[in-house]
Amino acid sequence: MYAQMIKSTGEGVKSLDEMDPQERAFQERINANDKIEPKDWMPDGYRKNLIRQIGQHAHSEIVGQLPEGNWITRAPTLERKAILLAKVQDEAGHGLYLYCAAETLGVSRDQMTRDLLSGKMKYSSIFNYPTLTWADMGAVGWLVDGAAIMNQVPLQRTSYGPYARAMVRICKEESFHQRQGYDIMMKMANGTEAQRKMAQDALNRFWGPSLMMFGPSDENSVHSAQSMAWKIKMNSNDELRQKFVDQTVPQAEYLGLTVPDDTLRWNEERGHYDFAQPDWDEFFDVLKGNGPCNTERLEARNKAWDEGRWVREGLLAHAAKKRAAAAQVAAE
Amino acid sequence: MTQPQFEFLTRLGDNTLVLGHRVSEWCGHAPVLEEDIALANTALDLIGQTQLWLGLAGEVEGKGRDADTLAFHRDVWDFRSLLLVEQPNGDFGQTMMRQFLFDAWHSNYLAQLMDSSDSRIAAIAEKSTKEVTYHLERSSDTVIGLGDGTEESHVRMQKALDRLWPFVGEMFVSDEVDAAMVAEGIAPDPASLRGEFDTLVNNVLTAATLTRPQDDFAHKGGKTGGRHTEHLGHMLTQMQWLQRAYPDASW
């Protein structure tokens, strides 16, 4: 999940009877699975919440280029290099669709970018972990894109039209990414001893952080209840995390790798795997800026933005000159 | 001279490999999101072309080397890429100027190769031309936009042009490999392409309000492999590291 810990602005979910007629009509449309479009009336809280959520998702796609971009110049074959390049390019494209979706809510991409660069807006905690071996390219695709899909497939039915449509496009590509990641893992897990070791090490390092992607338990959270009533969040964090574990454990077994959790076992009664919670203290540390790569990630984005200023200004100035020249011609 | 056609094909494949690698270094660090996407796209096209050119080179050589073996298991002196493409990225302006100068040569060269007497070469050229035509369109637009943008962008683009100009001439030097290709109707004589290149480049530079350097001095040694720059070795240590460190592995 690329949006974590989104705080809603509401005080808790109102019943239909407590709402004024406009808000009630809005909620009834949502209950009827109607899509809300940019020009429709919407409560302030709904708009603000969506901006935070879509913005955080977009930023995650952008920052998410970095850990994988880290291996493009070291990809071991031409084919792998091409696949990884295409993947990172897709992620930038996802960022673009999502910024466009957020812009329909009245916030500019530049503003959101500034908020990312200043640290005011967040991105997913997962991208603050380093990618240390080639197997990490497999683990990221398999686990990180896999966890993202868990969250994003239901969001294709989210109540806000532009967001739902962006999700439809994105989900198609994410499932490619996951398959490609798993394919790298297969190759590594069935490769030489060194490759197997890299694969296991990657799983060891990415398992906990992947579980954290869904965010802490939100069963009693008023924020989540409001987001679910608005259908901008479709499932609880625990529900999605369980689904992810249930899907991933057999895949790890098929690879012959060991999930780093001694308590992991199939619970016949529940029909689910029991598993250990990830280290939530670590999660909150990462959120506060103390993850292994928080500093580098934000530094890299800031550097790209600062060093790109003259380019953006130059291209804008040129476009303005061209417009002025065209206007001159039209006037003559 | 052993196997001129193999030499010729590695020149094509090494150009796209080395430039593709350079452009891919930008991934995630471009000035604006659209440029991130466009640069990745260019790199992707070039790596795809590398697979075709080096794949065919291996086939022509007939010693069982495939595109990956050629890319990851040759040392600097066996690379046949132009000195231009191994130049470091510098700032975004230098990257786009390098791209433009290369595209201006590459697009015309590929257009000629579409008439090659070797149908395999003609087919790769035809596929690549579609991509490279777009690269040239984009790099020309960027050079014009930034050359004729702000004062700062203009100064930076002029600097990039001056920095890279000594690597232009090598693209048009003909040697015995080229002569053999011309004799078999496989490829054009590089020297014959200079006129069209000059026209194209002059037009773009004029629109960009940039001054073409007076001195046409040309560094040489890339396409023959005789003397690469120091930069190529560093690139290869990164590019080839996994393959070299784990020679038994398949990826």
Ligand SMILES: [Fe+2]
């Ligand atoms: Fe994505």
Ligand SMILES: [Fe+2]
């Ligand atoms: Fe993805």
